[in-house]
Amino acid sequence: MELGSHTLSSNDRRALLAVCGVAFALRFAFISEVHPAPVSDFEWYYLHAAALLHGQGFTTNGYPTAFWPLGWPYFLAGVFAIFGTNVFVAEVTQAVLNSLTAGLVFLIAQRIAGTLAGIVSGMIYAILPSAVEWCAVLASEPLYTFLWALTTYIWLRVGHRQQAWFALSGVLIGAAALVRPTAIFLWGVLLIYLFFASSPRTLKSVLLPPLIVFVFAAATITPDLIRNYRVFHAFVLISNNGGPTLWSGNNPYYRPGDWSLHDDRLQKMTEDPRTELQAEQITTRMAIAYIKSHPGRIAALALPKLKALYGNDDDGPMEYAFETTRSMPLGRAVLIINRAVYYPVLLLALAGLILCVRSAWTPAGVHPGWMLVVLNILYNTLPFLILPAYDRYHFPSMPYFVVFAGIAVAVFLAQHA
Numbered sequence: 001m002e003l004g005s006h007t008l009s010s011n012d013r014r015a016l017l018a019v020c021g022v023a024f025a026l027r028f029a030f031i032s033e034v035h036p037a038p039v040s041d042f043e044w045y046y047l048h049a050a051a052l053l054h055g056q057g058f059t060t061n062g063y064p065t066a067f068w069p070l071g072w073p074y075f076l077a078g079v080f081a082i083f084g085t086n087v088f089v090a091e092v093t094q095a096v097l098n099s100l101t102a103g104l105v106f107l108i109a110q111r112i113a114g115t116l117a118g119i120v121s122g123m124i125y126a127i128l129p130s131a132v133e134w135c136a137v138l139a140s141e142p143l144y145t146f147l148w149a150l151t152t153y154i155w156l157r158v159g160h161r162q163q164a165w166f167a168l169s170g171v172l173i174g175a176a177a178l179v180r181p182t183a184i185f186l187w188g189v190l191l192i193y194l195f196f197a198s199s200p201r202t203l204k205s206v207l208l209p210p211l212i213v214f215v216f217a218a219a220t221i222t223p224d225l226i227r228n229y230r231v232f233h234a235f236v237l238i239s240n241n242g243g244p245t246l247w248s249g250n251n252p253y254y255r256p257g258d259w260s261l262h263d264d265r266l267q268k269m270t271e272d273p274r275t276e277l278q279a280e281q282i283t284t285r286m287a288i289a290y291i292k293s294h295p296g297r298i299a300a301l302a303l304p305k306l307k308a309l310y311g312n313d314d315d316g317p318m319e320y321a322f323e324t325t326r327s328m329p330l331g332r333a334v335l336i337i338n339r340a341v342y343y344p345v346l347l348l349a350l351a352g353l354i355l356c357v358r359s360a361w362t363p364a365g366v367h368p369g370w371m372l373v374v375l376n377i378l379y380n381t382l383p384f385l386i387l388p389a390y391d392r393y394h395f396p397s398m399p400y401f402v403v404f405a406g407i408a409v410a411v412f413l414a415q416h417a
Helices: 010-033 040-053 071-083 087-113 115-127 129-136 141-157 163-179 181-185 187-197 203-232 242-248 264-271 276-293 295-310 315-321 328-360 369-385 391-415
Strands: none
Touching: 010 087, 010 115, 010 129, 040 071, 040 087, 071 087, 071 141, 071 163, 087 115, 087 129, 087 141, 087 369, 087 391, 115 129, 115 391, 129 141, 129 328, 129 391, 141 163, 141 181, 141 369, 141 391, 163 181, 163 187, 163 203, 181 187, 181 369, 187 203, 187 369, 242 264, 242 276, 264 276, 276 295, 295 369, 295 391, 328 369, 328 391, 369 391
């Protein structure tokens, strides 16, 4: 297996541009033909971005809110300020972000296993159906996934003494946490990675970079914490939907795919910004109490939740093709295509992981960055053994599955060249 290099050759740069170009062409073509109206939380993001642009603040019905994170609406508001308030503008933004993510997949795989692995991985992600389709839905995942992938690439490229780069990655993690709060503990991934990958392994080389990342991530989210404290007179870590989410996945009536709170009063409280904090506090206590008193059932639900998370790749097309467009035949075709690509990618990813593990024990070895890729997948998987899970939430993991899939294909091609 070819070990990736620190620098990009002119051929590497051309390949990177090709990956990003193919990715954007496919995404732009798709969003030009498929025009779903924003629904559910996608509509919420759009309307709140427009409200921010028009000076209404981060509010619902005139009252300050923190039910969902403000990162994606604020980002959209900035885009709208430049290009106009339009759904298609938001979709093009999604396409650009996800095309850049395809380029980052190339760079990550190239760093770990060489140029061929980078090209194959980047192209797989460029044509991955679900990655293309999600650009037509105003979800926060494309921005979150891009920020995470960029952070991962920085960690793969820099040495433990390059503190400014770790500071930048901390800012990126903070920004990602303002989009999806689960990012707030990503510095722990770096800590584990450095513990196994640092050479020589010293206390400074293992602990200092994660500490820098943590400090700058905390600094990035601090203005939001201050804003929430002023509004709610209580500590709110980015959003008020953690408790309802935890309770919806840990209650006596939960089944995979069910997001109901099973309590009309609590549901109304979450929808009212004047009572959303109270609902957050109540549901958090209820969920923790249920988890403590029913550990057997929580453990038994872990496998069904894992199946709900990774069992298929259908949620994106289900959102638009079957609910918000008139093109039912297209929707059915998309589902077939998704499954025809998704399952082979997962199998190839497993093969690539096995190759990396085996190669790590050879004298030549392989860049230890493959461990960071594994840790990223685990980081995005383990919380959903407790939280409610469905396939939308594996979207941020797909770049890392694709890296391993690309490595497997690249090794096969190299061996049969």
